[in-house]
Amino acid sequence: MKAWVFGDNLDTDMLAPGRYMKFPIEEIAKHCLESVSPDFSKNVQKGDCVVAGRNFGCGSSREQAPEALRLLGVSALVAPSFAGLFYRNCFNLGLPAIVCPDAKRIRQGDLLEISYEGKIKNKTTGETYACEPIPDHLQTLVRDGGLLPHLEKRLKRA
Amino acid sequence: MTAQTLAQKLVAKAAGRSTVTPGEIVTCKVDLAMMHDSGGPRRVKPMLERLGAKLWDPSKVVVITDHYVPEFDEQSRKILKIARDWVKEAGVANFYDNQGICHVVLPERGHLKPGMFAIGGDSHSPTGGAFAAYMFGVGATELLGVLVTGEIWLKVPHTIAMDFSGRFAAGVCAKDVMLHLIGRFGMDGGQYQAVEYRGEAIRALPMQERMTLCNMAAELGAQTGLVASDAVTKEYLGFDVETWTGDEKANYLEEHKFKAAELAPQVAAPHSPANTRDVKAFETTEINLAYIGACTGAKLEDLRMAARVLKNRKSRVKLLVAPASLRDQQTAEKEGTLKVLMDAGAELLPNSCGACAGYGGALFGDDVVAISSTARNFKGRMGSTKAQVYLGSPYTVAASAVAGRIADPREMLA
Numbered sequence: 424m425k426a427w428v429f430g431d432n433l434d435t436d437m438l439a440p441g442r443y444m445k446f447p448i449e450e451i452a453k454h455c456l457e458s459v460s461p462d463f464s465k466n467v468q469k470g471d472c473v474v475a476g477r478n479f480g481c482g483s484s485r486e487q488a489p490e491a492l493r494l495l496g497v498s499a500l501v502a503p504s505f506a507g508l509f510y511r512n513c514f515n516l517g518l519p520a521i522v523c524p525d526a527k528r529i530r531q532g533d534l535l536e537i538s539y540e541g542k543i544k545n546k547t548t549g550e551t552y553a554c555e556p557i558p559d560h561l562q563t564l565v566r567d568g569g570l571l572p573h574l575e576k577r578l579k580r581a
Numbered sequence: 582m583t584a585q586t587l588a589q590k591l592v593a594k595a596a597g598r599s600t601v602t603p604g605e606i607v608t609c610k611v612d613l614a615m616m617h618d619s620g621g622p623r624r625v626k627p628m629l630e631r632l633g634a635k636l637w638d639p640s641k642v643v644v645i646t647d648h649y650v651p652e653f654d655e656q657s658r659k660i661l662k663i664a665r666d667w668v669k670e671a672g673v674a675n676f677y678d679n680q681g682i683c684h685v686v687l688p689e690r691g692h693l694k695p696g697m698f699a700i701g702g703d704s705h706s707p708t709g710g711a712f713a714a715y716m717f718g719v720g721a722t723e724l725l726g727v728l729v730t731g732e733i734w735l736k737v738p739h740t741i742a743m744d745f746s747g748r749f750a751a752g753v754c755a756k757d758v759m760l761h762l763i764g765r766f767g768m769d770g771g772q773y774q775a776v777e778y779r780g781e782a783i784r785a786l787p788m789q790e791r792m793t794l795c796n797m798a799a800e801l802g803a804q805t806g807l808v809a810s811d812a813v814t815k816e817y818l819g820f821d822v823e824t825w826t827g828d829e830k831a832n833y834l835e836e837h838k839f840k841a842a843e844l845a846p847q848v849a850a851p852h853s854p855a856n857t858r859d860v861k862a863f864e865t866t867e868i869n870l871a872y873i874g875a876c877t878g879a880k881l882e883d884l885r886m887a888a889r890v891l892k893n894r895k896s897r898v899k900l901l902v903a904p905a906s907l908r909d910q911q912t913a914e915k916e917g918t919l920k921v922l923m924d925a926g927a928e929l930l931p932n933s934c935g936a937c938a939g940y941g942g943a944l945f946g947d948d949v950v951a952i953s954s955t956a957r958n959f960k961g962r963m964g965s966t967k968a969q970v971y972l973g974s975p976y977t978v979a980a981s982a983v984a985g986r987i988a989d990p991r992e993m994l995a
Binding site: 478485560 | 606619620624628631632633634649654656657660702703704706717718719720721722723725726729730734767768769773802804853938939940941944957959960961962964966
């Protein structure tokens, strides 16, 4: 997967700008990250990942921030740290957020291979980065495709 | 029994345990779930329908419209109609429509009390921690999870103590405290743990000032902010409450001590609340708009602060005031606070999130250089990406309006 790289404190207003929040997610996604990377939504490919600096996703509780990324086909997020609320939102949508202290070594366009057990292989540079393993209950959410399908399964079983 | 922080005690109660240890993952029973028009019914209704599920307990749900009121176009009318119809369908009696911003309306109408475990569908939900309740923000899907199950998972937080001894100087308030802490520790300084504000200077603050501290725990990157309950809590709520405090010997992740009297008014420059320095560093910055609004900056106490500066003075720039709740506005009107603001030239805006959320009306244009009592000055949040937004306390915003440039309010209070 190809990496799109951004800086520290990439906030929810950049991911889902307020003035578009009244529209459906398809419209919000068109403007995702436009203030820092105007062509991001046009050029991002299914399966790409977004790599950012510290405190990725700080700001609002608006779930449209990770939802826009998911809709655009982004398959994983990587950063040395995430804002807690955003981190929870990602997993609730089935989008893995991976804590990787070495994320700063990744460059725009690098090809990555991510294993959820705690490793990122940079196929462009040959480097391998250790990541924090995803807790079990959050791995379950990723496997089920998010909290909504997870609850659906649970309610059916009950 | 192991000594516990206030956060641990609140989480343990919700988890049905006698004690909890920071770092462990627990499931908590939720006493209250709050949502607004943007992240609430509009988002959870389709998911509830997909699941064919009902609310776990409608009496524990509170819905407050604040992001898209007053309606300004077709989309906002649609979003509000969904909220208004849904509360009826779902049997939610606790519905406050057009009464002000959720974080202010919730305690104002008596929904919070010490010892509770609550969630809100908004990032500023830690505001509730001012009442010694554990309250934090979640996104729409997680809110749905709570609405269906009445439960939520939590990694038991460590506690970071912010201890303020002595008293704050005149013209210095909770907003200055938060801008200072965010500037010093960064927007992730809270590490998604609990931040507890304590010490003599905190005890001396009225409830709405404590709410400002906990509200901006969000910008400090904490999961929640907390203040132990005391006589001030009880007096605000108007009923007897249990006292909730941490144990004296509890373990803290960090303990920071400050002398309250040494804190000067703080200003955060564009485009980050962490971009903070003493007001003196900005005194040559000219402004053309002053904004007093939001849950963090336009409650009754905030309006009173602005009025102390604006009494018998005129604003040299456009001065917008959006009182955080209708009830606060009515009280401000009755006691004369609102008249002081209007006489200074203020233009009154609706009791809603308004330009702070940046979702609709009253957005800032390209040429705006504003000082604002709101919580976030992210690039483009309040309108144009070219707008320059400085953050300050209601005192500092008022003083800057009078001066036409960023100004130290202490000189106007003397």
